[in-house]
Amino acid sequence: MAQHVEGSRPQAAAFLHSKQGVRTGIAVAVLIALAAGAYLLHQTPGRGAPASFSLLTGVVLGLLFERGRFCFFCIFNDLIEQRNSGPFYAVLAALAAGGAGYAIVFGAFMPNAGAGRLPPAAHIGPVSWALVAAGIAFGLGMALSGACISGHLYRLGEGYSRAPIALFGSLLGFGVGFYTWNTLYLGVIAGAPTPWLPAWLGYSGALAVHLIVLAALALVLLRRIPEQAARPAQRITPAHVRDAVLKERWPPLITGGLVGLTGTFAYLRVEPLGVTAQLGSISRTALDHTGWLPERLNGLDTLAGCATAVVQTITNNGWLVSGLILASFAAALLSDRFSPSPLTARNSATALLGGVLMGWGGMTALGCTVGTLLSGISAFALSGWVFALAVFAGVWLGIRLRLHAL
Amino acid sequence: MNSHKPQLLVIVAALITLLITTGCVNVQPVAAESPAGAQANAAPAADPVDAPEVNAVTEASPVGFENVVVSTEWLAENLDNPAVRVIEVSVIPGVYERGHIPGAVNFVWHTDFVDTISRDIVSATRLQELARDAGINDDSTVVLYGDNNNWFAAWGAWVFKLYGAPDVRILDGGRAKWEAEGRELAVAAPTVEPGDFTASGANANLRAHLADVRQIVEGDVDAALIDIRSPAEFEGTIFAPEGFQELAVRAGHIPTAVNVPWAQAVNEDGSFKSVEELRELYASVGVDGSRPVVVYCRIGERASHTWFVLSQILGYDAKLYDGSWTEWGNTVGVPIENPAGTIWGAQ
Incomplete structure (x- = not known):
């Protein structure tokens, strides 16, 4: 949250801040529009339930991310720089709930985990040095630009001015990723293994290992939770509930648990959670039009992950991202956290550069902190853990190099 | 403290047992996936004949619309009928898993109906294993359906007929029609009792190889050829529709072939046209x-849809040339017709 500058609000934000009724009105209008949009999508031939469900999943994520401040960079930064592990429990809770949910869904989708197949479309990717490099680049990009890609998407709704620049940078980064793809694919990715825990341990065994690892992490990180202030005994009144929902940051365990649950529902009904498929596809389509795209991206379309494609339309993932940004905007208005941050030449340049690094990393890793990390680890993919460690290392390095304070 | 210990131990032991037992159930490989299990499964019935192709006339199989095509209503009423086994063959990954017709089992076209190494259809042994695991008996009515206009369901129907399954039918309108009618879907994969289906040798009357087609082109055999691809592919204006990776280095069609795109055999909702309309077409x-x-067609799958219409619905003597344009167009020295004159690599 280092980049969040409170106090010096521009005029429009100051106006919004002073008029609670206007804020509430706009937020409610946005939420109603989203509900109407979901209804209309459901009625549209060729879109139907998957598009509608994706939009609503985006809305839920937008609310959760904004109210719980589920921003991977902020969470990692709190742990590394502030030595506060509290927010990190949101990630652990998301992975625990997601793992349990995926185990249940996998059991229905593919009862025999040892059949030599991978469950359909789950984010289980090849583990190679390219994945490690992608993770480190992604982590450095997070430090430089102040958030990961999903973080920028929801903080866009809060008025974070660097977000659109970082997201534009990620489009460029995706382009770079398409250029380096064939070399990396032929060199390291094509021959890399795709380890999937349930293939050896079954779903219960994989889930047991998954939960033990998360519990061990949770135990180790307890030391870094700051001392909690004593809370006076009090009655829960409707005003308390209102403040807990609309004003205060949602507790990490609740936010994380609900993110994990949302990820499970998304996989059950449409596709694993991810936020880069539409962004990458925009990049791929634009490059395709200019003729700059390599004629053949070897093996890319056969790998599971945040799949990009040359598209002329808004994909389900596009609806999810739209819902996420708009719902975060509504949540930010309701909690009076909408505040355009100041933009300078310097912080624009770092946002752009960070975006490029994240775009390259996200393309090469076939997803970002949501797709490859969250959905991947929930699906018991080793690629998810490797990417997570590499991203964390990248963020750590970025903070050590003071990239976040440039 | 001490008095609690035994209880704690019991609970821990129970949890471990639970984990191990549930874990083992999942790890246990299904018989078909391990060679040993497959043999055990295949033991009671006669071994399928793999190599020689049987040249006998098709056995008395049900031919005629009502015997080979089932309506969504019929299937909905027969979901609990133990004689009916339903197979989904969809192309898009996850479609079956996120909701299929209750009781339907999943067949993956590019691993279950083809041999991934030899560019050939799946072997009789392998199909028999898969069919038995799917609970198919020799006297079962096999109903296939899928996404993408039933293309791959039709491919599956052709493979099943080729290996002697007596009663193979297609769900009219496929998955799209079932969904459009808001009918019931299930998420969990069904557990079925293994069946006793025995695959016969491949029925040569249903399949044409390159040499057979060449005899037709050279006039040694009197038979018609139907190319079911798009007119642009047939004319040689394009090599393949955009986005398809499998290509031939020549554009055009097999000499003497006529062009009837597959879609002309279906109505707007994907259901088959009437027998009268099909006959006229x-x-x-x-x-x-x-x-x-x-x-x-191009790789052999879409053409199985038209093969199904001609052979099963109309009862004509029809064969599928599954090598199709990617084999013919790439083969050295065989003649083609290329009205558009498109040449590979030329500007």
């Missing part, structure tokens, strides 16, 4: 059942 290009007909 193919009679208009000179295919009326009076002489054998061979159908082909």
